[in-house]
Amino acid sequence: MLYGIAFYLFAMVLVGSAIAVITAKNPVHSVLFLILAFFNAAGLMVLLGAEFIAMLLVIVYVGAVAVLFLFVVMMMDVSFADLRSGAMKYVPIGVVVGGVLLFELVIIYSGWKFSDAMELANPNDISLTNTEALGHILYTKYFFIFQMSGLVLLVAMIGAIVLTLRKRSGVKRQKIYEQVNRKASDVIEIHKVTPGTGV
Amino acid sequence: MIEEFISTYGEYLFWTLLHIFVILGVLLVSVAYLTYFERKVMAAMQRRHGPMTVGPFGLLQPLADGLKLLTKETILPTKANKPVFIIAPMLTFFLAIVAWAVIPVDENWVLANINVGILYLFAISSLGVYGIIMAGWASNSRYAFLGGLRSASQMVSYEVSMGLVIVTVLLCVGSLNLQEVVMAERSFLMNILLFPMMIVFLISILAETNRAPFDLPEGESELTGGFMVEYSAMTFALFFLGEYANMILMSAMTVILFMGGWLAPFGISGEWIDWVPGIVWFALKVSAVLFFFIWARASFPRYRYDQLMRLGWKVFLPFTLVWVLVVSGALIATNSLP
Numbered sequence: 196m197l198y199g200i201a202f203y204l205f206a207m208v209l210v211g212s213a214i215a216v217i218t219a220k221n222p223v224h225s226v227l228f229l230i231l232a233f234f235n236a237a238g239l240m241v242l243l244g245a246e247f248i249a250m251l252l253v254i255v256y257v258g259a260v261a262v263l264f265l266f267v268v269m270m271m272d273v274s275f276a277d278l279r280s281g282a283m284k285y286v287p288i289g290v291v292v293g294g295v296l297l298f299e300l301v302i303i304y305s306g307w308k309f310s311d312a313m314e315l316a317n318p319n320d321i322s323l324t325n326t327e328a329l330g331h332i333l334y335t336k337y338f339f340i341f342q343m344s345g346l347v348l349l350v351a352m353i354g355a356i357v358l359t360l361r362k363r364s365g366v367k368r369q370k371i372y373e374q375v376n377r378k379a380s381d382v383i384e385i386h387k388v389t390p391g392t393g394v
Numbered sequence: 395m396i397e398e399f400i401s402t403y404g405e406y407l408f409w410t411l412l413h414i415f416v417i418l419g420v421l422l423v424s425v426a427y428l429t430y431f432e433r434k435v436m437a438a439m440q441r442r443h444g445p446m447t448v449g450p451f452g453l454l455q456p457l458a459d460g461l462k463l464l465t466k467e468t469i470l471p472t473k474a475n476k477p478v479f480i481i482a483p484m485l486t487f488f489l490a491i492v493a494w495a496v497i498p499v500d501e502n503w504v505l506a507n508i509n510v511g512i513l514y515l516f517a518i519s520s521l522g523v524y525g526i527i528m529a530g531w532a533s534n535s536r537y538a539f540l541g542g543l544r545s546a547s548q549m550v551s552y553e554v555s556m557g558l559v560i561v562t563v564l565l566c567v568g569s570l571n572l573q574e575v576v577m578a579e580r581s582f583l584m585n586i587l588l589f590p591m592m593i594v595f596l597i598s599i600l601a602e603t604n605r606a607p608f609d610l611p612e613g614e615s616e617l618t619g620g621f622m623v624e625y626s627a628m629t630f631a632l633f634f635l636g637e638y639a640n641m642i643l644m645s646a647m648t649v650i651l652f653m654g655g656w657l658a659p660f661g662i663s664g665e666w667i668d669w670v671p672g673i674v675w676f677a678l679k680v681s682a683v684l685f686f687f688i689w690a691r692a693s694f695p696r697y698r699y700d701q702l703m704r705l706g707w708k709v710f711l712p713f714t715l716v717w718v719l720v721v722s723g724a725l726i727a728t729n730s731l732p
Contacts, residue, residue, distance in 0.1 A: 197403055223531060227478070230524070250513035258520030262527070262550055266543070269531050324509045326570055369700060 202242055209235035222268045230261045247326045413505050417494050425638040426456035431681075432688045439692040463634075466627035471533060474624065478532035483625065483632035486525030490639035493518040497646050498573050500656045500672035511572035512560060515647055516553075519602065522640065523549045526604075526621050529633070533624040541620025544610050544699065551706035552601040558714035559595045562588065562721045563651045568732025576655035581730060587721050592652040594710055596686060599644040601706065603637065605687055607694035608702055645683035646676075653679050 208231065215228040233256045240249035323331070333341045430445065430453070437444030445452030470476055496511040498504040508514060523546050530542015564570065566588065567578040580588070601608040612620040622633055649655060656672030659679070697705070725731045 196399060221475075223475075223478070227528070246508065246510045247513070250510050250517050253517040254513065254520055258517060258523075258553070259550065262523055262546060265524075265527060266546065269527075269539075269543075326510060369704070371704070 198242065202239070205235045205238040205242065209239065222271075223265070226261065226265045226268050229264070230257055233257045233261065245325060247329060410505070417505065418491065421491065421494060421639060421642070422635070424642055425635055426460065428638050428642065428684060429459070430456050431684070432691075435685065435688045436692045439689075460631070463627055463631040468627040468629055469624075471535070471624050473534045475532040475534065478528050479624075480629065482525050482529035482532060483629045483636070485528065486522065486636035487632040487639070489518055489521050489525065490636040490643060493643050496572060497643070497650070498576065498655065499646075499676050501573070503656075503673065504573070507571070507573060510570045512564065512570050512575065512651075515572075515643075516557065516560060519640075519644070519647075520549075520553055522602075525633075525636065529625070530621040533621070535624055537618050538621050538623045541612065541623070545604055545621060548601055548604070548608065548610065548702060548706075551703060552598045552710075555594060555706060555710035555714045556598045556602065558711070558718055559591045559598065560651065562591050562714070562718055565718070565721050565725060566732070572650055572655075576650055576657065578732070581728070583724060583728065584721075584730075587717075587724055588652065591714070591717060592648070594714060595648060595652065596683070597705075598710065599648065600687065600690060601702065603640045603644055603687075605637075605641065606691035607697050609696060610699055610702060641684060641687055642680065645680045645687070648683050649676065649679040653683075655679075 212228040212231040212235065216225050216232065219225045219228060233252060237249040237252045237257075240246070240252060433455075434444040434452075445455035448454045448458045470479065493515055495505045496508055496514050498507070526545045526549075527542045530538045530540075530545070533539070563575065566580060566584045567575045569575065569578070600606075604610075604612065610620075612622065622630060625633060653659070656676040658667055658670065658675055
């Protein structure tokens with residue numbers, strides 16, 4: 196019963212905040228509702244007994260990804276009321292695209308079945324906590340795929356850096372090594388100045 | 395139905411709530427006296443007296459301060475985004491408190507002994523940035539916004555190296571459960587290898603809690619008070635309580651990860667010492683780390699922002715990354731992977 200109450204609480208807040216994400220007038224409020232939605236999804240994961248996934252969801256999505264969303268949205272100097280004013284004329288296209296997607300989803304899920312040949316990876320040992328069980332599967336059966344996805348992310352990261360890196364001339368930079376290694380004898384000159392002559 | 399609910403869960407809920415209120419009470423008193431401790435320690439370091447007029451040795455000063463904040467008027471700026479403006483300090487305070495649910499202060503003295511305790515702590519501490527960034531944005535003021543942005547990038551940067559430090563500890567322990575982290579046997583070699591990580595962690599928690607010398611989000615000299623500029627009375631008090639509760643939380647985290655939690659220090663044992671309850675050791679260790687916080691504040695000038703970012707990304711991140719490899723290599727070489 197306590198479980199049921201918790202489930203409906205999380206589920207209701209999740210759906211409510213998901214709706215608020217797309218209806219909120221202020222984009223920053225949208226992002227904040229999105230964070231609330233992530234958080235409740237993590238709550239549902241905990242109820243399912245997948246506490247490791249729940250914590251990862253909070254750390255990765257709420258702690259890192261959504262912070263960047265929030266950053267970008269706060270820094271954008273766009274009037275969203277103007278953007279919204281012409282939105283109604285795109286409704287037909289939106290309906291068509293959404294309808295096609297919905298239709299495809301219905302087709303896929305109504306006929307969804309795992310092939311008999313497919314062998315599902317299950318942790319054999321029930322006594323393991325789900326963190327350990329996930330580790331055992333990821334680092335044995337799916338080791339290659341797991342490492343590959345890590346490399347894909349690395350490439351994406353390097354790509355983003357390369358795309359935004361630019362060398363500007365005339366910018367003063369901190370050169371820590373040189374600054375620390377300066378000696379007083381190299382950079383300070385002592386002049387004896389007689390009054391009235393200047394240096 | 396309600397009667398059935400109470401008969402099934404009543405006892406459980408009662409004890410859990412009692413437990414929560416005990417933690418809350420102890421935490422709030424600790425926060426109040428941490429401010430007193432800070433003022434006294436800093437005063438001693440600067441050859442002053444510190445608070446001494448309210449009560450004996452100024453011991454009632456925190457209560458007087460709290461009372462003063464309670465009776466002041468809460469000001470809401472007209473152009474502020476009111477809901478977010480009010481939620482921000484509440485969120486900061488709330489997050490500083492919920493993390494205590496998994497902190498074991500003695501063997502089995504913990505509200506929720508969950509398997510992913512350390513991840514939970516990490517998750518909650520990474521959420522702390524929202525309170526500040528929301529406050530900075532909702533205040534609708536340049537100073538507050540800059541403070542919020544600074545703090546957000548600072549906390550996100552230092553979380554990376556904190557995460558890697560936690561990974562090195564977990565490699566030696568082999569469990570995410572906080573009690574098992576404390577109880578895990580560590581060889582001499584591992585203690586030596588983890589020592590530099592403790593230093594990195596101690597510096598990172600200064601940045602993570604926005605304390606001096608990394609208190610740039612508040613930087614009075616440039617930002618007048620950073621994200622807290624527009625806050626007054628209770629809303630300010632909540633930020634203040636949240637910051638200090640966070641300090642205690644981070645100290646507790648250091649104690650659990652590196653200093654053996656509630657166990658007696660340096661593995662000493664014997665008839666003459668075993669009667670000391672674990673919670674006393676825990677409190678003493680946490681106080682020692684808190685003393686470090688205050689010591690650092692009284693000793694170092696504030697960092698410049700680019701220096702702060704350089705330290706996080708160009709010094710700590712490569713170093714911890716290499717150290718993860720070193721520790722795992724040492725574990726494999728000595729065949730002591732848990």
